[in-house]
Amino acid sequence: MKTPFLLLFLLFVASACFREQPTQVDGSLNLTLYVKFEDRFLNSIPVTLKTYDYNSTPFSGVTDSCGAVSFENIPYAEYLITIKSSAIVASALDSNAMDTVTVIASTLITPTETSINENIIIDTIYTIASGAQPGLKINELYTVGPPNRSYYFYDQFIELYNSSNDTIYLDGMVICRMWHMLESVTYIFQFPGEPLVGREYPVPPETFVVIAQDAMDHTNIPNLPLPESVDLSHADWEFRNSADYGDFDNPDVPNLDNIEVGYSRDFMIALTMDVVLIADGSDLDYLDGMDIEAVIDGVEYASFSTHLKDIEKEVDRGFGGVGLTKYSGQSLERVAAGFDSNNSSVDFVILDHPTPGYQHE
Numbered sequence: 001m002k003t004p005f006l007l008l009f010l011l012f013v014a015s016a017c018f019r020e021q022p023t024q025v026d027g028s029l030n031l032t033l034y035v036k037f038e039d040r041f042l043n044s045i046p047v048t049l050k051t052y053d054y055n056s057t058p059f060s061g062v063t064d065s066c067g068a069v070s071f072e073n074i075p076y077a078e079y080l081i082t083i084k085s086s087a088i089v090a091s092a093l094d095s096n097a098m099d100t101v102t103v104i105a106s107t108l109i110t111p112t113e114t115s116i117n118e119n120i121i122i123d124t125i126y127t128i129a130s131g132a133q134p135g136l137k138i139n140e141l142y143t144v145g146p147p148n149r150s151y152y153f154y155d156q157f158i159e160l161y162n163s164s165n166d167t168i169y170l171d172g173m174v175i176c177r178m179w180h181m182l183e184s185v186t187y188i189f190q191f192p193g194e195p196l197v198g199r200e201y202p203v204p205p206e207t208f209v210v211i212a213q214d215a216m217d218h219t220n221i222p223n224l225p226l227p228e229s230v231d232l233s234h235a236d237w238e239f240r241n242s243a244d245y246g247d248f249d250n251p252d253v254p255n256l257d258n259i260e261v262g263y264s265r266d267f268m269i270a271l272t273m274d275v276v277l278i279a280d281g282s283d284l285d286y287l288d289g290m291d292i293e294a295v296i297d298g299v300e301y302a303s304f305s306t307h308l309k310d311i312e313k314e315v316d317r318g319f320g321g322v323g324l325t326k327y328s329g330q331s332l333e334r335v336a337a338g339f340d341s342n343n344s345s346v347d348f349v350i351l352d353h354p355t356p357g358y359q360h361e
């Protein structure tokens, strides 16, 4: 029964030959690529080369023990280099240990006449951890509450940032507080709209999105002076559990609602240790955890350096927030807007004050 597939394949090859791309090449190229992650060369990594200049099948190779892969006598052309592979890399948390993470790269290599010999290219491809590519990021987590003696932390907010060049749509996305690893979701609140296809709630490139626990002016609570809190009355969104009639609802600020059956409280995260995820809404079956394929970004934070991780290293290789202090008004923000190496130990800094809707200087 293989014949139909073979026929289809031959038809495909035949039709591909009728396209207008040239099949004669203008010369050849010897290309050597070194593949690195951070400061380490990676061996045994599959590398794929594809050119759109010629009608040719992709080339593939695997890096050797020096982290190099060579392609000889390939057509002289521009190539798209792609890598997606698991790799053994230095641990983000223990300098004596190694971790397995998925590394990715997608880079164009263009032969230029400025090369010493234009037919020989030697270059280095820098891979990044999967999850570190530009996109929608959890940019700031303000969790600890303002200075106060009333255990007030209802001014918590999460700030997102679109670090990509494309508009991203929040429709149907979910924000989760995790308990331990992807298998255990503590809370799951969802943006309105249809996941993956909805186009109602755009986030243009380089835009911040503030999601308040309660979208009110927390500096102006009756009989509770909180001058160092934040005015979130103009937040972009607020968490609002429609099963909790006591949960404040600012009519001018749209809501993310709880979707967990039987849960009737607000979206609250722990002050100094937790994991927060944003996911694309393709996995709403929270009882068996969250599919890693659905995760857009995840951040772990903990106030003490000996903390053991509560989320997979594929989501976050480290954790931010060492030194966070309850009821101090501190906030945790990426070092630069959207900066993400998938290692919150280096991606985040503690600020003295939160910065809802903007990046600290």
Ligand SMILES: [Ca+2]
Residues within 6 Å of the ligand: 212, 213, 214, 215, 238, 239, 240, 241, 247, 248, 266, 267
């Ligand atoms: Ca709320």
Ligand SMILES: [Ca+2]
Residues within 6 Å of the ligand: 238, 240, 249, 250, 251, 252, 253, 254, 255
């Ligand atoms: Ca509202």
Ligand SMILES: [Ca+2]
Residues within 6 Å of the ligand: 131, 132, 296, 297, 298, 315, 340, 341, 342
């Ligand atoms: Ca990330």
Ligand SMILES: [Ca+2]
Residues within 6 Å of the ligand: 139, 140, 159, 333, 354, 355, 356, 357, 358, 359, 360
């Ligand atoms: Ca901010």
